[in-house]
Amino acid sequence: MTTSTSEIARPEFLEIELDQQPAPERRRIKRKTINTIIWFVVLAALTAIVLYPLIWLFVATFKPSSEFGQNPGLIPDNPTIDNYFKVLEGIAGVPLWRFFANSTFIAVMAVIGTLFSSALAAYAFARVQFKGVGILFAAMIGTLLLPFHVVIIPQYIMFQKLDMVDTYWPLILPKFLATEAFFVFLIVQFIRNIPRDMDEAARIDGAGHWRTFFSIILPLIKPALITSAIFTFIWTWNDFLGPLLYVNSPEQYPLPVALRLYNDQTSTSDYGATVAVSFLALLPILIFFIVFQRFLVDGVATQGLKG
Amino acid sequence: MFNIRTRRAALAAAAVTASAALVLTGCSGGSEPAATYDPDEEVTLNLAFWGNDVRADLYDQAIAAFSEEYPNITVNSSFLGFPEFWEKRQTEAAGGGLPDVMQFDYSYLRQYSENGLLLDLEPYLGNIIDTEPLSENILGIGVVNGETTGIPTSTNAWGMFTNPKLLEGAGVEEFPGGDWDDYNEWMAEVTEAGGGDLWGGTDWTGRIQNFEIQQRAMGSDLFTDEGEPNFTEDDLAAFWEQGTDIRDDGTVITQQRLEEIYPVSGFDAALTTSELTWDNFGAGYLGNLGEEYTELGLIAPPITEEGAQDLYLKPSMLHSIAATTDHPEAAATLVNFLVNSPEAGAIFGTNRGLPASETMLEGAQLDPLGEQIRAYEESISDRLGDAPPVPIVGYGTLEEKFRQLGQELGFGTITVDEAVSQFFTEMDVVLNQ
Numbered sequence: 001m002t003t004s005t006s007e008i009a010r011p012e013f014l015e016i017e018l019d020q021q022p023a024p025e026r027r028r029i030k031r032k033t034i035n036t037i038i039w040f041v042v043l044a045a046l047t048a049i050v051l052y053p054l055i056w057l058f059v060a061t062f063k064p065s066s067e068f069g070q071n072p073g074l075i076p077d078n079p080t081i082d083n084y085f086k087v088l089e090g091i092a093g094v095p096l097w098r099f100f101a102n103s104t105f106i107a108v109m110a111v112i113g114t115l116f117s118s119a120l121a122a123y124a125f126a127r128v129q130f131k132g133v134g135i136l137f138a139a140m141i142g143t144l145l146l147p148f149h150v151v152i153i154p155q156y157i158m159f160q161k162l163d164m165v166d167t168y169w170p171l172i173l174p175k176f177l178a179t180e181a182f183f184v185f186l187i188v189q190f191i192r193n194i195p196r197d198m199d200e201a202a203r204i205d206g207a208g209h210w211r212t213f214f215s216i217i218l219p220l221i222k223p224a225l226i227t228s229a230i231f232t233f234i235w236t237w238n239d240f241l242g243p244l245l246y247v248n249s250p251e252q253y254p255l256p257v258a259l260r261l262y263n264d265q266t267s268t269s270d271y272g273a274t275v276a277v278s279f280l281a282l283l284p285i286l287i288f289f290i291v292f293q294r295f296l297v298d299g300v301a302t303q304g305l306k307g
Numbered sequence: 308m309f310n311i312r313t314r315r316a317a318l319a320a321a322a323v324t325a326s327a328a329l330v331l332t333g334c335s336g337g338s339e340p341a342a343t344y345d346p347d348e349e350v351t352l353n354l355a356f357w358g359n360d361v362r363a364d365l366y367d368q369a370i371a372a373f374s375e376e377y378p379n380i381t382v383n384s385s386f387l388g389f390p391e392f393w394e395k396r397q398t399e400a401a402g403g404g405l406p407d408v409m410q411f412d413y414s415y416l417r418q419y420s421e422n423g424l425l426l427d428l429e430p431y432l433g434n435i436i437d438t439e440p441l442s443e444n445i446l447g448i449g450v451v452n453g454e455t456t457g458i459p460t461s462t463n464a465w466g467m468f469t470n471p472k473l474l475e476g477a478g479v480e481e482f483p484g485g486d487w488d489d490y491n492e493w494m495a496e497v498t499e500a501g502g503g504d505l506w507g508g509t510d511w512t513g514r515i516q517n518f519e520i521q522q523r524a525m526g527s528d529l530f531t532d533e534g535e536p537n538f539t540e541d542d543l544a545a546f547w548e549q550g551t552d553i554r555d556d557g558t559v560i561t562q563q564r565l566e567e568i569y570p571v572s573g574f575d576a577a578l579t580t581s582e583l584t585w586d587n588f589g590a591g592y593l594g595n596l597g598e599e600y601t602e603l604g605l606i607a608p609p610i611t612e613e614g615a616q617d618l619y620l621k622p623s624m625l626h627s628i629a630a631t632t633d634h635p636e637a638a639a640t641l642v643n644f645l646v647n648s649p650e651a652g653a654i655f656g657t658n659r660g661l662p663a664s665e666t667m668l669e670g671a672q673l674d675p676l677g678e679q680i681r682a683y684e685e686s687i688s689d690r691l692g693d694a695p696p697v698p699i700v701g702y703g704t705l706e707e708k709f710r711q712l713g714q715e716l717g718f719g720t721i722t723v724d725e726a727v728s729q730f731f732t733e734m735d736v737v738l739n740q
Contacts, residue, residue: 066597072567092363092386156402165404245398248353248385248406250363260388261360270359 054282061279065272083276091261094251096277100284103237103254106171110236111229113175114183118228119221121178122187123213127199137188143181148241156245170246171239175232183228190224191217226295230288237285255281350637351381356410357392358658365655372650373641380637400424405629407638408645410659411457413448413622417534418700420451426628427454431639437647440665444693448622451697458646459622460667461660464684464691465516466586469604470596473580477501481604482581487511487521487549490609495558497580506560508581509573512550513713515706517583517608519695520618521546524611528695530702536734540727547716547723554717562717571595583608586683587623587660589676602675605683607690616692620684623660701737708733 048055056074061083063076071077090096124130125137159170178184194217202212240256247253250261259281262274356366363386370382385406387395393415399405405424419425432438432455438446441458449457469481477500482493494507501507511517518538519529527537553559560573568575574582575595582592589603611617626645628638645651649670652662657677661684662668673681684691712726721729 064597066595068571068595091360093367152398153401156398156404160402160404241394244387244391244395248355249383250386257387257391260391261363261386 057275057279057282061272061276063272063275065270068271083272084280086270087262087273087276087280091258092250094253094258096280098251099253099255099258102252103256104284106168106243106254107233107236109168109172110175111232113172114178114180114232115225115229117176117178118180118183118187119218119225120213121184122191122221123209123217125184126188126191127212127217128209140181140184143179144185152241152245159246165246166248166252168247168252171236171242180232183232186228187221187224190221194220223295226292230292230295233288234285347379348634348637349379349381350634351383352408352632352634352638352641353406354382354384354408354641355392355396355406356384356386357389358386358410359388362386362658365658368654369645369651372648372654373644376644377637377640380641382641403631405631407629407632407634408641409627409629410460411625411627413625414698414703414706416449416457416625416627417451417697419627420454420456420697421700424630425456426630426632426635426638427456428458428628428639428642429455431636435636435639436643437666440647440667441663444620445622445663448620448694448697449625449627457622457625457627458642459625459663460646461587461623461657462620462663462684463585463587463623463660464618464620464687465520465583465608466683466687467581467583467606467608468574468589468592469581469606470574470577470579470600471602471604472600473505473577474604477505477580479580482606484607485609487609487611491553491558494553494581495556498558504578506558506573506579508559508579508583509565510550510554510559510562510713510717511583512547513710513717514583515709518543518546518709520608521611523619523692523695524615524617526615530696530699532696534696534699534738536738540731543730544723544727547726550713550716551723554719562714565714565717585621585623586680587657589680590657593676603679605679607683607687616690618687618690619692619694621694622663699738704737705730705734 059074059076060068062079062081063071064078064080064082067077088096090098121140125133125140155170156165159165162169164170164173198216198220199212202216207215238256239254243254243257247257250258253261259274259277262270262277354366354370356362358366363384366384366386370384373382374380386392389412393412396405396409396415400419400422411419411425416425428436428449432446436458445459445462446455448459449455467482471481474481474497477497479493479497479500482490485493490508490511497505497507515529522529522538522542529537531537550559560579564578565573568578572582573579575592577596577600582588586605589605592603593600608618626642628635628642632638647664647666649666652664652667652670653672655662656671657673657680661677661680662671671677708730712721712730715721716723716726
């Protein structure tokens, strides 16, 4: 995903750079136009190669199921739109929009939870001098080293005992408890680079920690928050294992779990429906990424500069 | 596929750790008073199965029929694809949260039974679960170490599918039966008639089941009751050597071609005219072949030894109950309904395979394919022997290794001797886990 989008972005970027050069003579301009065209063609070709799998996926959504395996090429022999109609009906009585709604709900809640809790935790680590801050910070970074698979079983037992299985709590609750150490770390680093003078000025004016956090720090860490929000959204949207373990009722499934229902190797696999629904599932995240891409680049860029 | 296997192996290791946790939860559960069965008690059961949306609809209908008969029992169902189903179960098993009633797979039965995760159904056999319509050798399939932990819903036998339409196009008669050499000759004939676009079949030495039936024809299962291997390196080498000629002279479809069309098989893609596999694969083949193909041939696999009982009935799936269930009687009632009732038979037909229970079979409206499977399983009754012992823990891994080695032999990247030694190394690892 990331690579392909940056490939698309590149020609624009280069063109702008070329345009910005001063062009005193007509001939220079002409040669520059030819250069631009060559660049454009080469880069467009490269983009097409990089995007080919995506294009294949899109075109394949118009293939009837029986054509998979017999016609591996790009163009379908008997194009049909039935896959989409079939997919929209949903699966096992659950309409497709329901899976989208479930995914959106989980992802939005996860974004809210992560931003809220990570920002607070990061503020504490970066600005509050409490006892054991060093050890706790190290411990938090340490959790980054723990692969998810190590904690699956204890975590499952915990939620099972809390009677939270088959609800969204196991997926959302941890996000509100700042368990995503990566984002806490990201924001801590960001806050550390904000001059302390600002906090001190606030303190002199009588602001406590809460006031300092909401009025001073929060507006300043916006780029880091946006970065965290984008990654949280994408990761949660694509998360498969978590929902697989904790959600039992088919009408509660988010998209990645529902996607697999179309492709069961032990009975008949509906490849046409699988690619159609895969493509539809890709759209929201593609749009989300294109819209927020600018902020993402901003966030990363400012972080780099602050050091 | 490979990823799933490795992950599964990792989870299997986790499951071992988990059994310790289970002992703990088991203790706390033991102090409760024994549940007495109240037929009117309001009970909620969780039911989990794997399958696609077609099967999910059928289960919904079956649950509706069940609820009509037992209004006090509410059934919540949950379904997933096969690999995801087992991924979820492994974690649940560790956390003590298995669903009350599960559709179960033969290859996992031993592992879950030996870890004490499944309820021994013995107390319910003959009363809540009707055993009359289930024959002795069908009930025997779900027995692990003397405990009945699963009831088969349906059976499969190893068979050979052929594609009559392609054969007609090539102008070759259906395989008339015979030994493995006859089969190879027949395949060569098809391949020649096909002129490069059509092959007689796939290299059959890539499937462990073909090795199994050859071994059974000689009178021994692949593994003993204790789970020890029952064949030598020479046996395996001799088996794989049989494939050397048909691979080298191009009788069977090349591995390269198979890779191109993956995940479907050569038979699915109408590139081969025969395939040795389980007899319930027909619907999947027809689905993948597309509308031009309406019928398949289903015949007995080549004979290794005249008169030997090399084939056997395998459950295509079983129903099991979790040891941790709070309502074993209600769960057993549901299992009985799903395994025995004519209503379930009428609803499922052959979706879960040919019904194993006579009462369920009576209720089932068999589609032409189902009728064909039924006729096939009847036709091979002389060749059907006792089912082999319940597969060893890790059999799935071995089956996959066997398939991969078959592929490598197809590519010509390893020799038969290397393949044999690799397989025995893998088996060592699996058995000594």
